[in-house]
Amino acid sequence: MWRARLLLLVIVAVPAVVVVAVVAAVAGGAVPALATAVVLLVTTAFVGAALHGRYRSWRYAERDEDLLIQRGLMFRRLSVVPYGRMQFVDVTAGPVERVFRLATVQLHTAAAATDARVPGLDRAEAERLRDRLASLGEARAAGL
Amino acid sequence: MVVGLRQVGSHGRQPLWIDGAAVGFALLAGLISWLVTRWRIHNGELQVETGLLRRQSVRLPLTRLQAVDVVRPLLGRVLGLAEVRVVVAGHGSSRTRLAYLSDERADSVRAQLLALAHGLDATTPTAPERPIVTVSGSRIVAAALLSTPVLLVLLAVVAAIAVTVVEPRAGFAALGVLGPVALTIGLGVARHIGAEWEFALAESPDGLRLRAGLLQTRAETIPLARLQAVRVLEPLLWRPLGWVRLEIDIARRRDHDRAEHESTTTTRALLPVGPPDLAHWLVKRLLPGATVDQPAHSRAPLRAFLRAPLMHHHLAAWHDTRYVACVTGRLRRATVVVPLAKAQSFRWVQGPVLRRLRLATVHVDTAGRHFPGTALLRPADEAAAWVTDLPVLARAARRGVDGIHQL
Numbered sequence: 162m163w164r165a166r167l168l169l170l171v172i173v174a175v176p177a178v179v180v181v182a183v184v185a186a187v188a189g190g191a192v193p194a195l196a197t198a199v200v201l202l203v204t205t206a207f208v209g210a211a212l213h214g215r216y217r218s219w220r221y222a223e224r225d226e227d228l229l230i231q232r233g234l235m236f237r238r239l240s241v242v243p244y245g246r247m248q249f250v251d252v253t254a255g256p257v258e259r260v261f262r263l264a265t266v267q268l269h270t271a272a273a274a275t276d277a278r279v280p281g282l283d284r285a286e287a288e289r290l291r292d293r294l295a296s297l298g299e300a301r302a303a304g305l
Numbered sequence: 306m307v308v309g310l311r312q313v314g315s316h317g318r319q320p321l322w323i324d325g326a327a328v329g330f331a332l333l334a335g336l337i338s339w340l341v342t343r344w345r346i347h348n349g350e351l352q353v354e355t356g357l358l359r360r361q362s363v364r365l366p367l368t369r370l371q372a373v374d375v376v377r378p379l380l381g382r383v384l385g386l387a388e389v390r391v392v393v394a395g396h397g398s399s400r401t402r403l404a405y406l407s408d409e410r411a412d413s414v415r416a417q418l419l420a421l422a423h424g425l426d427a428t429t430p431t432a433p434e435r436p437i438v439t440v441s442g443s444r445i446v447a448a449a450l451l452s453t454p455v456l457l458v459l460l461a462v463v464a465a466i467a468v469t470v471v472e473p474r475a476g477f478a479a480l481g482v483l484g485p486v487a488l489t490i491g492l493g494v495a496r497h498i499g500a501e502w503e504f505a506l507a508e509s510p511d512g513l514r515l516r517a518g519l520l521q522t523r524a525e526t527i528p529l530a531r532l533q534a535v536r537v538l539e540p541l542l543w544r545p546l547g548w549v550r551l552e553i554d555i556a557r558r559r560d561h562d563r564a565e566h567e568s569t570t571t572t573r574a575l576l577p578v579g580p581p582d583l584a585h586w587l588v589k590r591l592l593p594g595a596t597v598d599q600p601a602h603s604r605a606p607l608r609a610f611l612r613a614p615l616m617h618h619h620l621a622a623w624h625d626t627r628y629v630a631c632v633t634g635r636l637r638r639a640t641v642v643v644p645l646a647k648a649q650s651f652r653w654v655q656g657p658v659l660r661r662l663r664l665a666t667v668h669v670d671t672a673g674r675h676f677p678g679t680a681l682l683r684p685a686d687e688a689a690a691w692v693t694d695l696p697v698l699a700r701a702a703r704r705g706v707d708g709i710h711q712l
Binding site: 226227235236237238239240241242243245246270271272273274275276277 | 648649650651652653654655656657660668670671672674677692695696697699700703
């Protein structure tokens, strides 16, 4: 998934850098143009590294009774969702994900605060996960 | 609506017949709605049909009945009418309201619905209630006045008067600004008092019955099976008098209309104001085996002071095999008890600052919308142990109550 996002970032950033550099060159001369270009490139590199870190750190584990999802480098979060508490599972794919044939799986429980999402899964894997979660959820369903 | 029309037409001279027409239209709409609404109790269901142009027919199976409430708005009390609200599991929309039957009829319908829901004969009278808690009106008033907004408004008014004495013009300007603010807060306080006046809680075979109200009275049943969390509040201003407030969080359907929303915000209180031992007794009655007293070693460690200095003296959390309890709050101490059988998911969060301090926060998510269980700033190893143990305990607790398919 990070590759997808990184590619998008590069596609957007490079023309922007070029345009800004050209404008700065026209307006101020060679030195400001170079400085602006350097600054923008460095920023892009940072954002790219952050994206890489973010998506690399996203992990999930299907255990016997619940699903574990861990994400984040700076703000580490771990979500535990018991299968019996799952209300429904949906698989969505935004435009970026569709281009790369990826999908996001999200679990919903009765609590609004549950944030159990796994983005950037391969589409086949996402559907396998959804089917497995749906059957496990049914098997262990509990009422409210 | 009539007032609105009058305002709109206040520029020119408003002929009287427009006002009359607006009133007449409203009356006619009400009359039509009353005429086309038909309901009956038949075959173990409550069947309600409404609507003139688009007929809606609702059938509520009485076996899934959760609560039958009788609400008497002010005008209804004057005219001797009441409204019966029926709450059925999985269907909490406004259609299930039988508007404005006579008082005795409303009570008899309620008795009939409850008898049928329990599978008894329709003519069984309601079992008597046993009152357990009453809160007098004067105590409600005192508690409502001892709240932070009221205190702030009073201080502001006193300050404004003091300024007026010294510098009249500025003082009058300040009072002019304070006027609407004080009025709004006063109205809010009055509505709060009116909703909880003469609060009485009674125990009956179908759960806890709650009666309250000054102008509009309501008699509600608390569906205990849908209880998600319980909270005990100890505001700073009530500390000298030794009062606490007990609130409960019940899972309701997401779409509810305005009137139900108003009653939800005040229905939450199961003990609007009272002594702590009464609140603890109620908590034990709602959640058997729960304790609100803090055991030792449950307080947040000293290093949590660096992250939350104002809250540190209150922060605590503990759990046993059936409940998780978390204490938070700056001036107002809030103890939330969540039954593990109702926990929906668990989240462990640790930001960079907390990682340095070797702390973490554990959230216990519930289906209720008002107060989640948040164990803030626990030692990191304890938080890790909680995230491992609590799901297992929750599953065991869920299996303990399984067999009763709770809706």
